[in-house]
Amino acid sequence: MNAEFIEALGQLEKEKGISKDILIEAIEAALISGYKRNFHSAQNVRVDINRHSGEVRVFARKTVVEDVLDTRLEISLPAAREFDPNYQLGDIVEIEVTPADFGRIAAQTAKQVVTQRIREAERTAIFKDFIDREEDIITGIVQRADNRYYYVDLGRVEALLPHTEVIPGERFKHGDRVKTYITKVEKSTKGPQIFLSRTHPGLLKRLFELEVPEIYEGVVEIRAIAREAGQRSKVAVSSRNEDVDPVGACVGHRGQRVQTVVNELKGEKIDIVRWSEDIGEWIANALSPSKVVTVTIYEEEKMARVIVPDHQLSLAIGKEGQNARLAAKLTNWKIDIKSESEAQEAGEPVVKEPALSDQEAEHAEPAHEADETL
Known part of the structure; x- marks a missing residue:
């Protein structure tokens, strides 16, 4: 490595926001492993990269002891004092052991480390960007599909749209633009995973x-x-x-x-x-476009008994119970619907009161008419 490499790390710091010092420390740590692997060394070593020149040096770290049992890790006091007469027992002596061709290994290792850190930084940036967009809407382009997902290009990352989260009957092909909802953003070993939904x-x-x-x-x-x-x-x-x-x-x-x-x-x-804050009125509104005669509230059971005109019963219940089911889901109340004649046969009092205000009735019917034409 050389001074130009150090300058390149500085430029990378400005462009990608990755600290030069952190990169150099990561390269030094990787070079320790590289040294031990390539030179079959069990020594305790330290790698030092000069922050200005880029020069790489390897130092063996040995503990000063009275009796040397392992020359790879220990050094005697007399031998240590040949380097510096001030050494004492227990001190650490650093002896340079930089191999002649270590520069080539250092360059390869540095490239791998920098590439990996750039990739990690980009993944982190993407994750931070999209984690803030959970529960938001986004438009992407369908790239491909398999038996589980549509893969949607969001620009910086490819997101997953499960087939189970596609509106029934929808089919997408390559190049289709699709508007989706971000349900979940997760970290993974391959980068952030973003899950989408249309349902x-x-x-x-x-x-x-x-x-x-x-x-x-x-x-x-x-x-x-x-x-x-x-x-x-x-x-x-x-x-x-x-x-x-x-x-x-x-x-x-x-x-x-x-x-x-x-x-x-x-x-x-x-x-x-x-x-509406009024539960009865709220439930009556939720059953729109059906008209409601009365709503009786049972607070303890969180249940409402609704009476509708005979000719409105099928509309209130809806096809396969859909209108009643959606109204119950919307209000979070159980709803029991009966027609006026059914209520009278059961001996229940039917008091005819308008369930909707004039303004609400004005909007309820047109909304239904619009639905029928869609």
Whole structure:
């Protein structure tokens, strides 16, 4: 090695942020192993790299003892005092043992160490960058696929999109651009592993944040999401400003905002409902687009009995129970749905009260109509 190599380490420090001193210390440690391996030495040695000239020197370290049992590790007091008369028993004597052709080994080792440290530094930088982007949305390009994953190029790293995290019916080919949600970032021996999803509820949340300025600005808040990817989702929203209608803000003019999200999710139907502090009202809203007659709350069981008009029963339950299932997931309450006639036959009182306010009813039906056309 020479002075130019030391200068190169200094330049590397500026460009990659890897400390020159740490690199040199790592090279010295690697050279100790290299020396012992190449010269079959069991000596205790120290390698020193001059920080200015790049000169490499190897020193055997021997302990000053009264009786020498192992000449590779020990030296007698008289022999030590030939180097320096001030040596005492127990001191360490360093004797230079640099081999004639050690420079070639040093250069090869230094290159390997520097390459490895650069790779480690880049992996660490990528990990730090993406660990901060967990639970965020990102766009990448599909590179290839196997029976478990799609491999998605994110620019600095290739991420994994499991087939189980793809919307049912979706198929990607090489070169397709895909918008995904980062679910997990892990360290591995080969660098950071980044896992993506197209089915996670977080993707739906992030898409609305991109499309609805009121959400991004914090005026409208997404309170809960229930999603069955590729089929239907329910999004509960509230507003911090009485003058801003949260449902209308998310739907957009003529449904343009929600339509953009629907298109990104390959036609997934989306119900946007108003969140409420009143549990009964909240559950009634969650069953939108169905109309609700009454909601009876059972706090201890965290269960609600909902009565709907006879002609709304199938709508409230949904195809294969989907609407009721999503409403229960959205509110985190068990929901038992009955029609008015079923409730009367069971002897349960049916008090007809509007479950939705006029403003909520105004938005609930158009949202349903929009769903039917998507």
